[in-house]
Amino acid sequence: MALTGAAAPRFILASASPRRIDLLAQIGIVPDTVIPADIDEVPGAAELPRAHALRLASEKALAVAKAQSNCVILAADTVVGVGRRILPKTETPDEARRCLALLSGRAHRVFTGVCVINSDGHAMTRVSETRLKMKRLSAAEKQAYIDSGEWRGKAGGYGIQGMAGAFIVSLSGSYTGVVGLPIYEARNLLNSAGVGS
Numbered sequence: 001m002a003l004t005g006a007a008a009p010r011f012i013l014a015s016a017s018p019r020r021i022d023l024l025a026q027i028g029i030v031p032d033t034v035i036p037a038d039i040d041e042v043p044g045a046a047e048l049p050r051a052h053a054l055r056l057a058s059e060k061a062l063a064v065a066k067a068q069s070n071c072v073i074l075a076a077d078t079v080v081g082v083g084r085r086i087l088p089k090t091e092t093p094d095e096a097r098r099c100l101a102l103l104s105g106r107a108h109r110v111f112t113g114v115c116v117i118n119s120d121g122h123a124m125t126r127v128s129e130t131r132l133k134m135k136r137l138s139a140a141e142k143q144a145y146i147d148s149g150e151w152r153g154k155a156g157g158y159g160i161q162g163m164a165g166a167f168i169v170s171l172s173g174s175y176t177g178v179v180g181l182p183i184y185e186a187r188n189l190l191n192s193a194g195v196g197s
Helices: 017-026 049-065 093-103 139-147 163-165 175-179 182-194
Strands: 011-015 073-082 105-117 125-133 168-172
Touching: 011 017, 017 073, 017 175, 017 182, 049 073, 049 125, 049 139, 073 093, 073 182, 093 139, 105 182, 125 175, 125 182, 139 163, 163 168, 175 182
Parallel strands: 011 073
Antiparallel strands: 073 105, 105 125, 125 168
């Protein structure tokens, strides 16, 4: 929901993620346009998970901003980290299996970087950090999750809003940040840019 008025900037979501669209709708904000950003998401040498999430969110917003004017752009990126290690956004069952094996019985962190570029071209950023612990998974639990296909395209090989929610023993931080967009931080940034109320 953008500001009213003839010259009101359009609100563009630089992500095709249905989860991010749903989370924005939860706080009464609907993008005028969705333009997914196409950037290289390979981590830099020795790049840490928090820095990676922030860089990707910023690069996505800037990539979309280059071809737009008089608009507000929001981009986000979610990264799962185990220590200094960045887990991939899993695309194959083997990748997902490796992530589950690494996360099983361990604590990890989820970082979601958020970048909002206002209609003047000024970028504002935040990073949400959430600490979680996953239960020790049995072989049957791992296989059932692999068979579900819910891991596909998910950072760290799982989505907390689905079956894997039952694997999480504890969570400290932003649940919506783990889903893909920390709505507290996103709303504050969008309000500062004149979107929402």
